[in-house]
Amino acid sequence: MNFKYGGKEPPSWLVVEREFKLPSFHSVSRYQDNEGMNGSQFVENTYSSMEFKLPLIIKNHYYTKSFDDIIKDLANYFRSNEEQILEFDFSNKRLLCKIDGPYEIKPHVRGFGIIELTVKSSRWYYELNGEPNKDSFINGQLTTYNAGIKTPPVQYIKVKEDATILSINNETTGKSVVFGKEVSDANMLLQRNMGVLNAYASDIFNGWPNIAEKTALPVVGTAKGKYTSKDNVMFVDTFGDRIGMSDWFGPAKYKQLDQRVSGNWEFECRIITPPSKNLEMGRKQFILLDELKKPVAVIEARNQSTMNNLIEVIMTLYNENKSKQVLYYENAGWRQQGLVLKLTKTENKYTAYVGVDYNVITGMRYSTHTGRYIRTFDDYAGDYKRALVFVQTQDLRAPNYDPMxxxxxxxxxxxxxxxxxxxxxxxxxxxxxxxxxxHLLTINGEPKYHKSLKSDYFDIVQGENIITVNPPSIIESGYQAYRERYL
Structure with a gap:
């Protein structure tokens, strides 16, 4: 029987012994019966060895050479610093492995020699040569059952007709990918300014009261005690229960964007924190609002203690009675610093970013961030997808303390x-x-990257996974193939 190692044909005098059979690497499950319980309890999976002997025959005419010459030729053929593919003409399976000695040649009564070499593989699977062991898409859907025996599948899809959209979804995990015009990593985000809100103003937006100005403003907040208005107070908050929604948007100041922003967007601001002082507490909030002036997201920086000089940044998404905190950041060693805060929505993903710049004296605009903190949230349920129409800002303070x-x-x-x-x-x-x-996508043989094709999309959970392709009419043919896993 013939074979190849590392893509090379063996010497003409070397063949595999006819009785050799490639070991099975399928797992065997063991169960045990327990008293007082119906059925059996799973205990473990066991597997065939990752190492086996490969018997090779040295043909008669070459066996007449010296053993040293034969061993030298064998070592030259099998020598490799890395694992190579071993394949046989009697099987469609190809194994990544290394082949070592001992190079001990045993004579056979019929005049040829036999040597058993050791095949060792550190890989988790056979690779398939050809297309066995595969399932076909039926009406754009197939079932992947993951029992841990096979590697995750490879999905092959051939497009039948021109189409403007294609999505591949794992209905079980909720992960999906939608393909658009380009799926390369170049120019993935084309940013278009939709209304810079009085950028780089000295303090707060033009036309909005500056907390440092001596402007008398009404007290707005939750009524936990009696608070009196001070000249430099915009809002009052107890720092207990958050101000109610109706209180947020009564006399509050807000600015309408140049136009409604839907789809994918990014909010960015730069906040300068003052030097730490005792008996100062406060917070600054930016609230992104929809057309009904209901909050879509709140970006907040605050100091809630006069003792530990702790600065906190919180970014939260809202929808009616739902909320999701995307980021919580704190810095206990607080000093005067610049904070660049970003909240970005790209398709189903929200990314919250805090960039810290302690050198706030020079420039303060796009300085190098000496600290970065990033958190993400995948909104696969689509709970937080409303458009942005207004942005509101407000400064709050704790009662009986000077405002931060x-x-x-x-x-x-x-x-x-x-x-x-x-x-x-x-x-x-x-x-x-x-x-x-x-974790690879290729289109017409070229590797591609797509922002919605995150690493967790490739996860196949234990049990049944339903894979769908939409629209099903786009598929000329489609199937998924497996490799056998033995560990």
Whole structure:
């Protein structure tokens, strides 16, 4: 029987012994019966060895050479610093492995020699040569059952007709990817300014009261005691229960964006915190509002203690009675600093960012951030997808304490045009391959990157996974193939 190692044909005098059979690497499950329980309890999976002997025959005419010459030729053929593919003409499986000695040749009564070499593999699977062990899409849907025996599948999709959209979804995990005009990493975000809110003002937005100004403003807040208005107070908060929604938007000042911002967007602001002082407490909030002036997100910086000089940044998404805190950041070693705060929405993903710049004296605009803190949230349920129409700012203080003055050097809202929003015209014959094991997407043989194709999309959970392709009419043919896993 013939074989290849590392893509090279063996010497003509070397063949595999006819009786050799490739070991099975499928797992065997063990169960045990327990008294007082119906059925059996799973205990463990066991696997065949990752190491086996490969018997090779040295043909008669070459066996007449000296053993030293034969061993030298064998070592030269099998020598490799890395694992190589071993394949046989009697099997469609290819194994990544290394082959070592001992190089001990045993004579056979029929005049040829036999040597048993050791095959060792550190890999988790056989690779398949050909297309066995696969399932086909039926009406754009197939079932992947993951029992831990096989590697995650590779999905192959061939496009039948021109189409403007294609989505591949795992209905079980809720993970999905939608393909658009380009799926390369270049120019993924085309930023278009949708209204810079009086950027780089000396303190707060033009036309909005400056907390440092001596302007008498009404007290607005939750009634936990009696508070009196002070000249430099915009709002009052007890720092207990958050101010109610109706109280937020009564006399509050807000600015309407140049136009309604839907889809993907980014809010960014720069806050300058003052030097730490005792007996000062306060917070600054930026509230992103929809057309009904209901909050979509709140970006907040605050100091709630006069003792530990702790600065906190919180970013929270809102929708009616739902809320989701995306980021909580704190810095106990507080000193005067600049904080760049960003909240970005790209498709189903929210990214919250805090960039800290302690050198607030020079420039304060896009200085190098000496500290970065990032958190993300995937809104697959679509709970927080409302458009932005207004932005509100407010400064709050604790009662009986002087207000902490968080100055704003700029704030802006940008529309983010993700490339996938533009229609991609798939052509007949386009081929997509999604490898859940290698976390790789290729289109017509070229590796691609897509912002919605996050690493967790490739996860295949234990049990049944329902994979759908929409629209199903786009598929000329589609299937998924597996490799056998033995560990």
């Amino acid at each position: 003055k968080f100055n704003t050097s700029y704030a802006k809202v940008q529309q983010l045009a993700v490339e996938s929003e533009s229609p991609y015209i798939f052509s007949s014959g386009d081929e997509l391959v999604i490898d859940h094991d290698k």
